[in-house]
Amino acid sequence: MSPRPRDPGSKDLAGLNLYRKLDKRNGVTYYQYRDPVSGRCFGMGTDKEAAIREAVAANHALNAAPVSLAQRITEQPEPAGLLFSAWLVEYREIYQARELSPASVRNARMRINRLDVALGGKPIRTITTMDVAGYLAGVAKGGKGQMSRAMRSLLRDVFVEAMAVGWTDSNPVDATKAARVKIKRKRLTLDLWKATYAEAKQSWLKRAMELAVLTGQRREDVAGMLFKDVRDDHLHVIQSKTGARLRISTGLRLESTGLELGAVIKSCRDMVVSKHLIHHARTISRAKAGQSLVLDTLSKEFAAARDRAATKLGLDLGDHPPTFHEMRSLAARLHAAEGRDPQALLGHRHAKMTDLYRDARGAEWIDVA
Structure with missing residues (x-):
């Protein structure tokens, strides 16, 4: 069997049993030494000159003291050698x-x-x-x-x-404890959502809020919804975070808000030709009419409307007010209250994750019959 062709980028290392590997994701070049006897590879770090010196010394030692077949069979890897x-x-x-x-x-x-x-x-x-x-x-x-x-x-x-793959024999992480996390961000209540919706100045923000609370999708998925994704009386969503593929009926209705998905999608049509449900209605600076919204713009404008609403309601939202993402939790709670299981809508594989979203964290009153 012919040997694997050497990477063209490693020609200057020919004969040293030394190979370079460029990690394209961070732009860092790493060096590895391949033992010609055992075939094992050893990480040499990122210092080329040091790697060459070590490789030359290793090759010299191998040539000076040939290893027998019996030694090669019984030789055990050096545990501390693999960085x-x-x-x-x-x-x-x-x-x-x-x-x-x-x-x-x-x-x-x-x-x-x-x-x-x-x-x-x-x-x-x-x-x-x-x-x-x-x-x-x-x-x-x-x-x-x-x-x-x-x-x-x-x-x-x-x-x-x-x-x-045998690089180590144990997992030192298993015995550690996960850090305790105190969640600080407040939940979004229905009253605050309605007040924020009333304070939304842009039509696209109102549409985004309607889609978010109806479908329970993440900010990036709401911003990425396209008119072509509406077919066969369903809105098709491929979640950007998990890849979950959802078909949401356009007949989906949320009585607590008076919204129906089909009607909301229809209201996204305006005088501007656009493939995006949520889009700029007019050209402003670099943003052209019909273009999709930048995620930060969605967040900032929602936050501004939320703060105006909180002021009118006399609410103190503290240092961690509810963000656009909190409409995902609100959607889970509202749909559950109307008898629908929000797990499928949110695209969760496990009910435990959905339960986290349904937790109001003390933001809502609990009715006791």
Whole structure:
């Protein structure tokens, strides 16, 4: 069997058993040494000159003391030889192959880079539970408990994959505890939604609020809805975060708001030709009539209308007022109150996640018969 062709970018390393690998996602070049006897690869970090020196020394040692077949068969890998940073190079490819949403991949890439900076210089087999716990505790400081939980989840998966291919024999993350998170953002009540809706100055904001509270979809999915997605009396939505494929009947109605999906979609049609349900009605600066809304614009204008509504209602929303995303929770609660199961509407695989959205966090009165 002919050998695998060498990467053209590694021709200057020919004969050294040294290979370079460019991580296109962060632009960093990593070096690996491949033992010509055992076929094992060793991460050499990002310093080219140091990698060449180490490779030359390793090749000299191999040539000076040939290894017998018996030694090759019985030789055990050196546990401390595989750097965590070298494994993260492999893990990035594993994660990329999962075909997740671009947003999920982008977030994971940033978090993997953080792990590389914090623990990359350690041999993977020497990373202990104390190392992991200390790192997670540092992340959790300053009210970043949610980030610490996300990093723990990712780090655990990193080690699960490493164990699957023999880079390590244990997962030091399992014995750690996830950081406690106190959710601070207030829920959006129906009264505040109605008051905010009344304060919305733009027609596109009213339509966006109607679609959000009716369908329970995320901000980016509401902004991305197209007229061509309405067919066979259903609105078709492919959620950008999870890839869940939903067919929402245009006959869906929410009695508490007096809204019906088909009528809301029809009201999205105006004098401007556009493929987007939510679009600019007129040209303003760089935004042309018919173009879709920038997500930040949706959030800012919703927040401005919400604050005006809160002032009129005499409400103190505190430091963490409800955002546009909170209409997803409100939709779950309103549909549940009218006898519909919101799990399918929200696109959740597990009812436990839906229950989190149905939790009003004390923002609403509980009726006791």
